[in-house]
Every structure is written in structure tokens, then in C-alpha cells.
Amino acid sequence: MANVLELIDIRKSFGDELVLNQLSLSVPEHTATVLIGASGSGKSTLLRCINLLESIDDGQIFLDGDEISDPLINVDAVRRKLGMVFQSFNLFPHKTVLENITLAPIKVQGKKKEEAIESAQKLLKRFDLADKADQYPDRLSGGQQQRVAIIRSLACNPRLLLLDEITSALDPVLVNEVLSIVRDLKSDGMTMVLATHEMGFATQVADEVCFLESGNILERGSAQEVLHSPKNPKTQEFLKRVHEAGRL
Amino acid sequence: MTERVNSAWSPSSREAERAIARKRISRKQGLIAIVSSVFVIGTLIAIVVSSPGWEVVKKTFFDIDYGREVLPTVIAGLWINLQLTFIGGACIGVIALGLALMRTTKSPALTPFRFLATAYVDIFRGAPLILIILLVGFGVPALRLTGISSNVIFLGTVAVVLTYSAYVAEVIRSGILSIHPSQRAAARSLGLTSGQTMRYVVLPQAIRRVVPPLLNDFVSLLKDTGLVSILGVTDAVRAAQINSSRTFNYTPYVVAAILFLFITIPMTRYTDRAIRQRTNAQNSEGAI
Numbered sequence: 001m002a003n004v005l006e007l008i009d010i011r012k013s014f015g016d017e018l019v020l021n022q023l024s025l026s027v028p029e030h031t032a033t034v035l036i037g038a039s040g041s042g043k044s045t046l047l048r049c050i051n052l053l054e055s056i057d058d059g060q061i062f063l064d065g066d067e068i069s070d071p072l073i074n075v076d077a078v079r080r081k082l083g084m085v086f087q088s089f090n091l092f093p094h095k096t097v098l099e100n101i102t103l104a105p106i107k108v109q110g111k112k113k114e115e116a117i118e119s120a121q122k123l124l125k126r127f128d129l130a131d132k133a134d135q136y137p138d139r140l141s142g143g144q145q146q147r148v149a150i151i152r153s154l155a156c157n158p159r160l161l162l163l164d165e166i167t168s169a170l171d172p173v174l175v176n177e178v179l180s181i182v183r184d185l186k187s188d189g190m191t192m193v194l195a196t197h198e199m200g201f202a203t204q205v206a207d208e209v210c211f212l213e214s215g216n217i218l219e220r221g222s223a224q225e226v227l228h229s230p231k232n233p234k235t236q237e238f239l240k241r242v243h244e245a246g247r248l
Numbered sequence: 249m250t251e252r253v254n255s256a257w258s259p260s261s262r263e264a265e266r267a268i269a270r271k272r273i274s275r276k277q278g279l280i281a282i283v284s285s286v287f288v289i290g291t292l293i294a295i296v297v298s299s300p301g302w303e304v305v306k307k308t309f310f311d312i313d314y315g316r317e318v319l320p321t322v323i324a325g326l327w328i329n330l331q332l333t334f335i336g337g338a339c340i341g342v343i344a345l346g347l348a349l350m351r352t353t354k355s356p357a358l359t360p361f362r363f364l365a366t367a368y369v370d371i372f373r374g375a376p377l378i379l380i381i382l383l384v385g386f387g388v389p390a391l392r393l394t395g396i397s398s399n400v401i402f403l404g405t406v407a408v409v410l411t412y413s414a415y416v417a418e419v420i421r422s423g424i425l426s427i428h429p430s431q432r433a434a435a436r437s438l439g440l441t442s443g444q445t446m447r448y449v450v451l452p453q454a455i456r457r458v459v460p461p462l463l464n465d466f467v468s469l470l471k472d473t474g475l476v477s478i479l480g481v482t483d484a485v486r487a488a489q490i491n492s493s494r495t496f497n498y499t500p501y502v503v504a505a506i507l508f509l510f511i512t513i514p515m516t517r518y519t520d521r522a523i524r525q526r527t528n529a530q531n532s533e534g535a536i
Contacts, residue, residue: 051437080439090434094452103448104438156438 003062004029004160004191005050010059012042012049012215019045020056021215027160030189034202034223037212038238043195044087046212047162050193051084064159080108083153087165089145091137091152097124098133101152109156116155123151127181143174150181161185163194199242203227211235311499318491318500325487326507332405332473332483337466339409344416349446351417352424365417372414378475381407385479404476412469419461423454460526463519467512474508484508 005027012020019042027033035043048054050061052068052075061069068078091100098120105116124130127147137145146166153161163182167175179201186192186205196202202209202223209226211219211234219232230236259267296302350358350365372380384407389398397403427450435445477486484507488500 048433053433053437076436076439076441079437082437084434084437086430086434088430090430092431092434092449092453094456104440107444107448108439153438 002029002064003027004064005193006060006062007046007050008060008062010046010049010061011057012045012054013057019215020049023059023216025210025217027191027193028207029191031207032186032190032192032194032205034206034209035193035195035212036197036199036202036209036226036238041212042215043212044164047084047164047193047195050160051082051162052078053084076108080156081159083156083158083161085146085149085153085161085163085166087168089137089142089149089169091145091149093137096134096136097129097140097148100137100148101155104152104156120151120155123154127151141174142170143177146170146174146178147181150178150185154185159191161190161192161194163192163196165195165197167196167198197242199227199239211238213238308496309498309502311497314495314497315499315503318488319503321487321491322484322500322503322507325482325484326504328401328481328483329470329473329508330511332401332408332476333466333470336405336409336412336473337469339405340412340416340469343409343413344420347413347417348420348424351421354442369414369417372411373418375411377408377411377472378478380411381475381478383407384410385476400479400481401476404473404479404481408469408473408476412465412472416462416465419458419465420454423458424450426457427453457526460519460523463515463522467515467519470512470515471508 003026005025007023007025010020010023011018023042023046025033035046037043045054049056056069059069060067063078063081067073091097092103095103098117101120101123102113102116105111105119106113121130121133124133127150129144129147129151132140132144132148137148140148146169150163150166166182167178170178175198179198182192182194182201183205192205194205206223208220209223210217211226211230211232213234219226219230219235226235227239230239299305347365347369350361351369353362381404385400385403388396388403388406424446431449431453432445435449436442440448474483474485477483477489480486482490484504488504491500492498
């Protein structure tokens, strides 16, 4: 299996604060890599670096074998191959659900409008949102907004999907409708890297779980290994705290 | 989702009592408002009318017959102000948008334009409009450039456009800066270029946000077109001036003021409503 994404010795700091330190990671095709760790451990920064929303200080990032950390690379072309979903949805409030989804296919990929609308409607139908196509995002529940945000990034047929704590801003009862989409995508063979605090969900979808602590991966392995029989004392400590908070 | 109001519902006796009490309170409050308004406004009128100079003022400022006589010329002048406002307003919109975009761009190729735009805004926002009108109105014809009109209406409009473009550019820029960076991040991560992000995501939201202050500027623009009268443009102010200097009766000024108010008061009311709707929309965004 070819690696879709390959990170080698990534280093990133904000001022004096070292956020990512010599971090390496490989993501094979059709797999889901789950990043866990406390807030501030560097999960979001890592995802933003992969998407080139942040520039790295050192190391290399390869997407399908091409080095995208090269400063001469066309960032827009790279981002066309990546989908990103944010914790706070970030839908465009002045556009309807359908317009949110078709914007990039029409303007970036140069698809015909009818074609883009047709495939957007197909996606909306698949995820039970067909009746919301003409609504504005502020009329939707948080769970519906996040599902639209996922569909928006799927509409560009990304090679790799980055999901940044996509359920953290949601009411607990809405979490599952969002996670079930991700489960669907996983069974479709979508390659994903996701940061999450939902350990039960991580167990279901993860091919590999990485525990991040102060900018590095302290422990990695299958969900069974990392989440249920962690070896590193810091992982044990983190999971104990998660368990106490009732999230496992 | 709100539940349907049950049609079989009739108010309980307690609610009926409350309704009566509420009605009594509101009747009492209405009465207080009327009494206090009559008292305050009546006192003001009494003070003005009983002042020693009132008869003279009434003759020189509120001569209804004379006002009716000069009305057509003042209205003809006001037509100039309105033309100036709309033609100028269109030019201002285009120039201000360009300035705002130049000031917010990060593209290295546009660096000199960013500096120039900043200098432009600093100068024209900082200098009094009346000075700009005088400098353009008298300075440009003195250059004796061929091809540039020395028509005072044209030069007056140019001066107003120069100044207001700087004001409006700042309003638009503040709107652009008020859009949360996460919107930009979302657009860029979809593969949109920075230009496309501005055009399809940032600018539409920014403009919507600054419509109320822009309407405010539009009202000010209409009033400030009256300043071009110092160049000799026969606008409403100038027309009134010509008439009153002929007869030493100031009623034409009052006529011009009232005509301006006929236009600006509805516009400001509309602006207030736009601001209120905007605020309500923001509040509902906040509730989610």
C-alpha cells in the first residue's frame, strides 16, 4: 500500500513555544489515523501544517510522493487534493447550503454549474440533508452544519480528508449524526487523519492511533493497543483522565 | 421548531385580570407622554414666539409668500445636489472599493500601491472637505491643462469624490478586517486562491456588514454637496444665497434647509432600520 501522506521530522514553533517537535507519521491509502492528546498537544497545528495553512520550520511533508513542504509548490493545487473540516464548521453564512458545497467545484475545479449542483444534491441526499439545500447555515443545527461542512469538502473529491475535532463544538446528542458520516466514509475507503476526543469512536474507525504529547507522538499502534493497553505512563495518565471525564 | 398555538386555548381568569392591569398601565404611560410632550414643546414655542425679535425674524426667515416664490429656483438647485450625490456616489463606491482592496492586500507586487493607498486615505481623510474643494476648484483650472474641464460642477464633484472615497474606503476596509480568519482558512482549504477567497467569501460578507455606515456616509454626502456652492455652482444653497442677497430676506435658506430635510430624514430613518435589522441578525447569530 502506498502512503498518501508522509511526514518526516516536522518541527513547528510559535515564537518561543515549540508546538511540533521531530514528528514523523505515515498514512497509507484507505486508512484512518486518529490523533489523540490533551488540548495544546499539537493536534490541530499538525493538521493545519499538512494543509499548508501553517508553514513548518523544518522537516518534510509528502503527499502522494510529492514534497509539498517545498516553498515553490503551488499551495492552491495542493489544497485541491486535501479536504479539511474544522471544529467550528466555518460554513459561509452568506451562501445557502447548496452554494457552500458547489463553490469550490465550480470556481476551483471548473465544473459546470449544473453538474456541480447535481453531484452536491446527490451527496446531500445520501446524508439526509436534501431538504436543507436552499437554507442558510444559521437555520441549521450544529450537527447539520457540520455534516454540510463535511459534504463541502467531499464535493472536491479529496485524496485525503483532515478532520479537526469536528464534534467538539457539538451538543452530545448531535455528535453521533456527524460521526456516522465519518464511519460511512471510512467504509468507502477514504483516507483520513483526524483529531478527536471521542475515544469510543476512535476505537471504531482508527487503523492507527497516535498519542501526541508536547509536539511529539509518544505512543502509536492499533486502537486496541493504544487505547486499551497503553504502555507509556503518560498515555495511561491521559486515558485515565479521559475515563474519569466519562468519555471512554 | 415552535409548537403550534392551541386554537382551543382561552385565557384563564388570572390572565384576563393581568391583561386589564397591563392596559391600565399602558394608558397611564401614554397620558404621561402626551402631557410632558405638550408641556416641553409648548414651552419652547412660547419662548421663541414671545421673544422681542420674533416679529422681525418671522418676516425675514419665515416669509411664506416669498418662500413660495423662490421655491422653483431652490428646487432646481437641489436637482444639481442630487445629481452630484448619485454620480459622485457611484464613482466613490468604485474608487473606495479599489482603495480598500489595495490596503488589505498582501501581494508583494502591489506593495507600492498599498503605500500609495494608505497615503491617499491619510491625506484626504485628514484634510477638511472645503479646502479640497477650493484647491481643486481653483488650482486645477490654473494648471491650464488641455482636456481637463474647468466646469465648476465637474471640479466640485471631483473634490467631493476624492474626499469621500477616502472615508468610504476605510469603512469597507473595516468590514473586510471584521471577517473572522476562520472564513478565510475554510475558503483557502477548499483550494480557492486568495483572490477568489476575497471575491466570493470575504467581500460579500464585509459589504453586508458595512451597509448601515455606508448609508450614513451617503446622507452626509448629499449634505456636503452643498459645499460646492463656494465654487459658484448654482446648487440649492447657492440658489438660496442669490435670492436672499437680492432681497435681504433669509427665507430661501430656510426653504433650502427644509428641502434637504425632506430627503435626508427618510434616508436616516431607513439607515436606522437597516442598522437595527443588522443588529438583530447578529444577535440571532450569537444565540446559536
